[in-house]
Amino acid sequence: MKALQITQYGDIDSSLAFQELDVLEPGAGEVLIKIHAAAINPVDLMVMRGDLKAVKKLNLPVGIGRDLSGEVVSVGSGVSKYQIGDAVFARVGEDHVGTVAQCLVVDASHLAKKPENLSHEESASVPLVGLTSYQALIQVAGLKKGEKVLIHAGSGGIGSVAIQLAKAYGAYVITTTSSDNVEWVRKLGADQVIDYKKENYLELLSGIDVVYDTLGNQYTKEAFKVLKQGGRVVSIAGVLDPQSARELGINWLLRKLIRLRSGPILKLAKQKNALYRMVIMQPNGDQLLELAALYQDKILSPVIDKIYPFEQSIAAFSHLNTKRAKGKVVISVGGST
Structure with missing residues (x-):
């Protein structure tokens, strides 16, 4: 073959x-x-x-x-x-x-x-984008009906699924994208679309329940500026946190280094009494079957x-x-x- x-x-x-x-x-x-x-x-x-x-x-x-x-x-x-x-x-x-x-x-x-x-x-x-967003938003963040969620890069493979999934669970969805994609991501279900070429999301947002960090770097730190007290930041591009490292079976020496590297982010999370988790997607047939039902019922679209x-x-x-x-x-x- x-x-x-x-x-x-x-x-x-x-x-x-x-x-x-x-x-x-x-x-x-x-x-x-x-x-x-x-x-x-x-x-x-x-x-x-x-x-x-x-x-x-x-x-x-x-x-x-x-x-x-x-x-x-x-x-x-x-x-x-x-x-x-x-x-x-x-x-x-x-x-x-x-x-x-x-x-x-x-x-x-x-x-x-x-x-x-x-x-x-x-x-x-x-599968990959669906499971990633399911595990981040539903399994780890525990996104609830009526909560505000910020999803960066709404027009990408991850973002386009995350917007739909968050709406399916009844959240108020805010996303960032470029000028060319504003109307497109709005049709996916986004309630508020921020054109990052014309607007600064940090000046527009506050009190966010969940930030889905798909970009990493400065966006991981900036998440806590718009997050409400007790909110949740779930990242697929930021720094690995000690709990996720432990769940992945990483040895104790590397976990010590991870704790040091994640220190600044964990400090920001502590100041907001917030959850911070780095989500590394794991294959899961049972969760994929749940997603399949949402596509079968046309709640989600590829x-x-x-x-x-x-x-x-x-x-x-x-x-x-x-x-x-x-x-x-x-x-x-x-x-x-």
């Missing part, structure tokens, strides 16, 4: 190449998927460039891509939830990365049956910027790298249903 792989660390043109690989048999608790579509994400580019080598150095060549939608081809021992022919989607675990391929073995616990009303391309656009054919996968990564995509960039690997 054919798969796109990272052959060396570097830029897109020098690092990515198609390879012919053997099709693996699923082991215990695993499922072999015929992939119909894969979505790509900024984290894929970070891994390709070597930005995360300090966390995990790859034994190259390796696959690329973490989102898929496809069809069950065979199941390993101990798998009873899925049968051959089932249409499924997933954000695969880090041990099974490589969704830009014709087939892939994945952990069955990371799968969910795809929404029947979505194509494979639409379904592939959901947001796709562009779909590329499999043979143009490298061009898809180049487009993602422009950082101008409105929604997700998807690769169509096979026929959709």
Whole structure:
């Protein structure tokens, strides 16, 4: 079978190449998927460039891509939830990365049956961004009906899903975006849209219940300027906090360094009697099934910027790298249903 792989660390043109690989048999608790579509994400580019080598150095060549939608081809021992022919989607675990391929073995616990009303391309656009925002806003922040939530970068892959999810849970949604996307994100459900090219959100906002920090750097610190006393800041781009480090199983020595690095942010949180958590998304088939129901009931809608054919996968990564995509960039690997 054919798969796109990272052959060396570097830029897109020098690092990515198609390879012919053997099709693996699923082991215990695993499922072999015929992939119909894969979505790509900024984290894929970070891994390709070597930005995360300090966390995990790859034994190259390796696959690329973490989102898929496809069809069950065979199941390993101990798998009873899925049968051959089932249409499924997933954000695969880090041990099974490589969704830009014709087939892939994945952990069955990371799968969910795809929404029947979505194509494979639409379904592939959901898992990573959907689970990330679900775990940040619902699981960690505990977003409630009527609360005010600030979501930065509303037109991106994460933001476009987060706006819809927050509205589905009854929140008052505020988002930031550029002038070109103001009306577009308002149609996604945002109650208040701040054009960062013309307005300073710090001068307009206060008393926010939840800040969803998708940008990091100064935005993480600025979150506490608009947050109300006792509010919550959940970040996917800021500094790792000690509790999240402990839950990830990071050793005690690194946790000490993390505590030192996160000190300034934790101090700001203490001054506001606020929660600060860095959310690192974990694959979760049960949560994905909850999201699937929201898409099935048309409470949420997939947001796709562009779909590329499999043979143009490298061009898809180049487009993602422009950082101008409105929604997700998807690769169509096979026929959709």
